[in-house]
Amino acid sequence: MPYAFSLDDVAFLRSEQGERAVAACAELPLTDATRIADVGTARRLVGERYAAALETVVLRRKAVSKLAGLPGADRWLFTGDALQQASAAPVAAVRARRLAGRDVHDVTCSIGADLVALAGAAARCVGSDVDEVRLAMAAHNSARSGVSPLLVRADALRPVTRNCVVVADPARRDSSGRRTWRPEDFVPALDELARACAGRDLVVKCAPGLDPAAVPWAREVELVSLDGQVREACLWSEGLATVGRRATVLRSDGTQWTVTDAEPDDVPVGEPGEWIVDPDGAVVRAGLVRHYAARHGLWQLDERIAYLTGDEPPPGVRAFRVLEFENYSEKALRATLRRHDIGRVEILVRGLDIDPNTLRRRLKPKGSGEASVVLTRIGRTPTSFLCRAERP
Template sequence: MGYRFTLDDVAFLRSPQGLDALDDAARLTFGASSMLADIGHVRSRCAPHDGAVVETVLCRRRGRAKLRAADDMLFTDDALQQATPSAVARRRAEEISTRLPGAVVHDLTCSIGAELMELSRQEGISGVIGSDMDRVRLAMARHNTALDGSRATLLAADALTSTSSADIVLADPGRRAGSSRVFRLDQLTPPLLDLLDVCSGRPAAVKCAPGLDYRTLRDTHGFVGQVQITSLDGAVREACLWTERDGEPAQRATVLRTDADGSVRSFDVTDHEPDDVAVGEVGEWVIDPDGAIVRAGLVRNFAHRHGLWQLDPRIAYLTGDTVPPGERGFRVLDVAGVTDKELRKRLTALDCGSLEILVRGLDIDPDRLRKRLKPKGSRPLALVLTRIGRKGVALICEPGVRVP
């Protein structure tokens, strides 16, 4: 659960004394061997707010890979876990400014303000409002949005109560109950269907967990907007429900990739693209599409775009003679059955050492299989296990490579 912050804690952290305490604590390691001594040092300087200082320093370190201004932000542990990564929030802010130039945007569940910070940076957005019921998180959002001179207006309000006439609203219902994640639509906070009702009548973007059952949302609850599944550097981050489509695709996958210089490239795949692809024999390469494409149900659309084909119509692995730019492919060396005896024989013949194992369509645990195979050679290889029809097939490949 993490440390439970109070408004007094936040006020202290924003004060000159608190900022000095944070700078001092940031120089400590808080490692296993020094934890007690480091905590004692902080307590001697700033009790009774020492817990807040320690938690903030640790949250900032965890947040660096996710949020661009993490080293100066205030968080709770739960808020950091649910905060939208800066690259994902920036892409959404850019999209809003393109869809609705000059719009006023209201984030109904702004929490610590991570999304507000990116919205405020967009020149095409004329105003930003953030609201939340949690006054501690609102106080943190005031600090965070002030870091880069944000023009956000913040207020305490229930997401299910209309409090503005903004042109578009955002929401990110809570996906935790205590220390556990929740997955049912009615277990979110506030409940997803109630939130969609409140948002009806104007454009809205509602962020949800990437495992959202969007088919039930469409078939049972009548959702007719766009479902956008977004990944960042190979990890599927969220599903975003855009309530107004205006002729745009019903399904969209957005793939974000961070380059070595820190810039972010992106591409979209949608159900407006053709999806007629062949099913055929194994080609020179096997490609495992990005998780956003798989979750969005757009594997065939992606395959058509790049001239790939499927090994089995119900399995997401693709194959072809080239690897699409930016994607990871595995060059096929051999095709085998999936019994331990046959795999051990084939891998030994190829001098297999380290072994990456990918599985789709078969009930095989990669870690347990690797222990049973006991590869002892010197050559790194990859093993792609899948099902073609009713038959299990093993594709023995060179290690995966990403094409520039």
């Protein structure tokens, strides 16, 4: 069970004594093998607040990659659940830039991951939450990051501001802690939040698997990925939407690009080219595969499959140079791998009911080379592509 922080814990952790306690515990390895010894050492060094100090060290270590580059984040305070739901710093920054210069109210500010980004871009920024512990942590984290939003304890369904853009990140776990995908089970529920914010500009971060039909008030659905992993869907209301669907693709090195449904999507279906391109997950989930293909001069292998093909892949994208292709059968693929002396194989699948890990075990590839195998369906024909992954 995750540690349940109290207000007294937060007050201690924010004090000089608490900072010294966390610094002392940060020297401990905190591995499974050393856990019992580390707890004993922490008790001796810290006293009765040892558990809060240890949990803080553990959570700060987990937060490093998510909050990389955010000023002062190495001194932030978290709860386990709040850290898990917190936006990664690059994702929060993109959302904040779209709201630059506006008055913004983060009505579910939690420990402040989005709030800090918003406060750095907004004209004025308010953060609120019903959880006193998280609100106290948000105050600490904001100060550490050099921003000072107004913080108040308030229910997201009972507005305490006017003329602000409302930003919300509803909790997406049920009472047992299991992840939920139903908007009515979010806290606050999406339909209740939309009613409470009727007539106001509203931005809601939610799970990428959300069915857009469940949120008819959202005029733009933005899917956001970071380093190839789809992180979230962001819903934008009437006054903020600029397109119907958007995919935003981010990299930790600071590069980013977007594609929207306002762009052309007239692409053909044709024979395999020199390359296979597997579009970023945000593009696929946003339903923008054809728009992405049109932008880069690619075409589809099959109109119902997300794999694209062409004679030149988009710059900087990991793509698959086609060495040969054939109608798929396990026997034929095994022979192809053997003929090319392939011992290490990456298997990608779309449109076929094949588990890559199970197939790899059955193939038992033996050889000195490596390759990527793309399995898909062209029309009704299962097809296998032997490829070499490259990043031109």
